[in-house]
Amino acid sequence: MKRYKFPTYEIRVARLQEHPGSLKIDAPRHALTYWQEKVEVAPWFDPEREMCVVIVLNTRLSAMAHSLVSLGTLNQSIAHPRDVFRPAIALGGYGVILMHNHPSGDPSPSECDRRLTRQLREGGQILQLGLLDHVIVGGTNYFSFRESGLI
Numbered sequence: 001m002k003r004y005k006f007p008t009y010e011i012r013v014a015r016l017q018e019h020p021g022s023l024k025i026d027a028p029r030h031a032l033t034y035w036q037e038k039v040e041v042a043p044w045f046d047p048e049r050e051m052c053v054v055i056v057l058n059t060r061l062s063a064m065a066h067s068l069v070s071l072g073t074l075n076q077s078i079a080h081p082r083d084v085f086r087p088a089i090a091l092g093g094y095g096v097i098l099m100h101n102h103p104s105g106d107p108s109p110s111e112c113d114r115r116l117t118r119q120l121r122e123g124g125q126i127l128q129l130g131l132l133d134h135v136i137v138g139g140t141n142y143f144s145f146r147e148s149g150l151i
Helices: 028-039 081-091 111-127
Strands: 051-057 063-071 095-101 130-138 141-144
Touching (some): 028 051, 028 063, 028 095, 028 141, 051 081, 063 081, 111 130
Parallel strands (some): 095 130
Antiparallel strands (some): 051 063, 051 095
8 A cells, every 4th residue: 555645834824913902903903014124124015016915903903923825926825714814713713804915006906806705704704703804905095895895
C-alpha cells in the first residue's frame, strides 16, 4: 500500500494586545487610519498590487487582529469567504471589516467588489459574524460599502 505525503502549511493570526488606547474602528475613516498605520507599513505590502486584508473586531469594535487574505495583481484580488472569516472564527471575533486597495488610486468598487461583498454578507449571516464594512482604499481616499448603504 502506497502512502501519500500531503503538504502541510500553517496559518497564523496574531492577536493584537488590547489596551486603553486600542484603535476603535466604528467608522470607515478609522478603518482607513488603521490601514495606513498597520497595513501600509507591513513588510509584505506592495502599493502596486491589490492587497486584501481582513480586520477582526471585538464587541467594542476594537481591532483584535488583521490578516492578509490575498495578494492580488495590478487590478484584481481574489478573496474567498472562508479565507475572510477564518481569522474571526479562530479568534472568536464579533465581526470583520474587509479592506483592499486599488493601486490606480480610484476607490470606486468594481462589479467583482460588489459581488464579493454580497457573498460575504450572506456568509456572515450564516456564521453569525457581522460583515461590518468593506472598505476600498485608493491613495488617501476610500469607498465604504456601509456608508454607501450597500451593506
